[in-house]
Amino acid sequence: MRSRYKFAAVLSAVVLLCSGALLLNPKVSAAGEGKITGTVKLDGTAPHMRGIDMSKDPYCVKANASSPQHLENVVVGTGGGLEHVVLYISDGLSGGALTAVPSDEPVFDQKNCMYTPHVLAMDVNQKFKVTTSDQTTHNIHPNPNPMTGNIPWNQSQPPGAAPVEKSWKATEWIPVQCNIHPWMHGWFAVVKGPYATSDSSGNYTINNVPPGSYTVTAWQEDLGTQTAKVTVAAGAAGSANFTFKGK
Amino acid sequence: MRTGLQKWSLWLGAAALLALPLASWAQLSTDQLKTWESAPTAVSHVGNLTGHAKDAAADYRRYCVGCHGELGDGNGEVAQWLAPPMWPKPRNFQLGIFKCRSTPSGTLPTDEDLFDTIARGMDRSAMPQWSTFTKQERADLVAWVKHFSPRWANEKPGDAIKIPPEPEVTPERIKAGRDVFARVQCWKCHGVQGMANGPSAATLTDDLGAPIAAFNFTEGARPKCGDTDQDIYRIFMTGLDGTPMPSFADNIKPDEAWDLVFYLRTFMQQHSKEREMAKQLNLKPVDPNAPAPSGQQ
Numbered sequence: 001m002r003s004r005y006k007f008a009a010v011l012s013a014v015v016l017l018c019s020g021a022l023l024l025n026p027k028v029s030a031a032g033e034g035k036i037t038g039t040v041k042l043d044g045t046a047p048h049m050r051g052i053d054m055s056k057d058p059y060c061v062k063a064n065a066s067s068p069q070h071l072e073n074v075v076v077g078t079g080g081g082l083e084h085v086v087l088y089i090s091d092g093l094s095g096g097a098l099t100a101v102p103s104d105e106p107v108f109d110q111k112n113c114m115y116t117p118h119v120l121a122m123d124v125n126q127k128f129k130v131t132t133s134d135q136t137t138h139n140i141h142p143n144p145n146p147m148t149g150n151i152p153w154n155q156s157q158p159p160g161a162a163p164v165e166k167s168w169k170a171t172e173w174i175p176v177q178c179n180i181h182p183w184m185h186g187w188f189a190v191v192k193g194p195y196a197t198s199d200s201s202g203n204y205t206i207n208n209v210p211p212g213s214y215t216v217t218a219w220q221e222d223l224g225t226q227t228a229k230v231t232v233a234a235g236a237a238g239s240a241n242f243t244f245k246g247k
Numbered sequence: 248m249r250t251g252l253q254k255w256s257l258w259l260g261a262a263a264l265l266a267l268p269l270a271s272w273a274q275l276s277t278d279q280l281k282t283w284e285s286a287p288t289a290v291s292h293v294g295n296l297t298g299h300a301k302d303a304a305a306d307y308r309r310y311c312v313g314c315h316g317e318l319g320d321g322n323g324e325v326a327q328w329l330a331p332p333m334w335p336k337p338r339n340f341q342l343g344i345f346k347c348r349s350t351p352s353g354t355l356p357t358d359e360d361l362f363d364t365i366a367r368g369m370d371r372s373a374m375p376q377w378s379t380f381t382k383q384e385r386a387d388l389v390a391w392v393k394h395f396s397p398r399w400a401n402e403k404p405g406d407a408i409k410i411p412p413e414p415e416v417t418p419e420r421i422k423a424g425r426d427v428f429a430r431v432q433c434w435k436c437h438g439v440q441g442m443a444n445g446p447s448a449a450t451l452t453d454d455l456g457a458p459i460a461a462f463n464f465t466e467g468a469r470p471k472c473g474d475t476d477q478d479i480y481r482i483f484m485t486g487l488d489g490t491p492m493p494s495f496a497d498n499i500k501p502d503e504a505w506d507l508v509f510y511l512r513t514f515m516q517q518h519s520k521e522r523e524m525a526k527q528l529n530l531k532p533v534d535p536n537a538p539a540p541s542g543q544q
Contacts, residue, residue: 137435
């Protein structure tokens with residue numbers, strides 16, 4: 001009889017411990033978290049990016065008088081580094097690492113009649129802000145496919161307007177547009193799990209990656225996607241480099 | 248010389264060839280029929296009326312299907328002949344995105360919004376005023392329209408914006424409205440005299456990429472989402488989803504919104520108090536080159 005109680009006590013202790021470990025799992029993995037780093041490059045000559053005629057709005061012309069703007073579909077930096085590429089873990093994540101939503105709010109600014117950054121990556125349900133630094137009215141008009149669960153909206157931001165705070169429900173590459181300044185075109189890249197965007201040299205670092213084996217996907221708006229297999233050891237960095245072929 | 252049997256087999260072959268596309272067509276419409284019959288559990292609530300989708304099937308098939316299509320995707324037989332911006336394409340009900348709403352941008356319209364749209368029709372489009380339907384029929388059609396989009400199963404309509412009682416129009420309010428017009432830069436598309444000739448007017452496209460015109464206040468046309476003062480208030484405070492017209496709710500205060508309504512009236516041909524007052528004030532169009540007044544809200 002007594003041994004049976006003992007057994008029950010041990011069993012419940014084990015169950016409690018296990019559920020506790022499950023609940024704490026995101027924090028546990030956060031302690032031993034690693035990262036994935038690498039470089040994205042363009043192979044071949046960079047495509048010509050057309051200059052932008054902003055004569056519709058004298059404010060925009062003036063704001064860019066010293067260095068006229070160009071389209072940003074493919075931005076190649078020093079050494080062939082490809083900027084504005086979104087990198088995320090498309091396979092291998094589970095549990096807290098997949099479902100945790102970052103608490104920081106990435107900012108999408110309208111500055112000199114351009115979007116800064118051109119591509120804003122974010123997690124599903126992560127809040128982000130749209131701000132304006134311009135002395136001209138913009139309308140911020142993302143155009144997702146409503147069938148995905150992301151619903152399009154369209155809000156004005158006159159000079160001095162307060163930030164617009166939003167989030168998206170589903171993974172999607174969402175084009176963003178200003179109808180008043182039709183050259184203004186950017187992206188909200190909504191992914192699930194940790195992500196990064198390549199900098200002007202094509203370098204990136206995906207942080208908060210628990211140890212494991214993953215597939216990393218790199219997305220470029222004009223050049224498509226590429227994938228690579230990466231293994232991350234506890235507290236260490238995995239590495240994946242990508243090379244897109246110029247069209 | 249062909250034998251009778253040969254002749255018959257030729258005929259049979261020809262018949263079979265003809266029957267093939269017919270058979271696949273029949274298959275398609277059976278599938279479509281299934282969607283007709285499986286869906287209509289949707290309901291609508293308008294005032295004390297309850298609309299039932301199943302009761303609208305016959306009306307939709309007779310009056311709406313030509314433009315909006317059997318599947319509600321806006322691809323009815325007639326749709327191909329409608330060329331924007333002169334003739335906007337029929338609404339795709341599957342997307343659940345609607346211009347005329349009392350609810351914030353990015354939210355579903357209320358049942359009343361759809362009910363009103365059916366009766367009002369869409370000025371400067373192929374959508375007539377369906378005021379010939381009884382209220383019950385319209386409520387049923389609202390339910391039918393809702394059954395096409397999964398959004399109604401997953402979301403609730405937004406909360407209708409609150410429109411404060413309309414104040415008395417005064418010359419001061421018209422002048423204040425002119426300031427709002429200048430500050431939020433309505434003229435970028437609508438032009439400084441409301442003639443839809445602002446610098447950005449020519450390049451406007453809707454969410455599906457079709458060209459779309461800004462509203463011209465001066466040619467006697469009615470705004471698409473209604474022409475009462477309350478309708479005009481609602482239009483710029485909710486935006487027309489699916490079009491370049493954004494919501495100004497975050498940037499125009501309710502009292503200022505009434506000022507803007509009064510100022511917009513001064514552009515419109517129809518006789519109005521506002522027009523008289525503007526004449527007396529000798530109000531000039533806003534200056535598009537004036538530096539934007541920053542941070543005023």
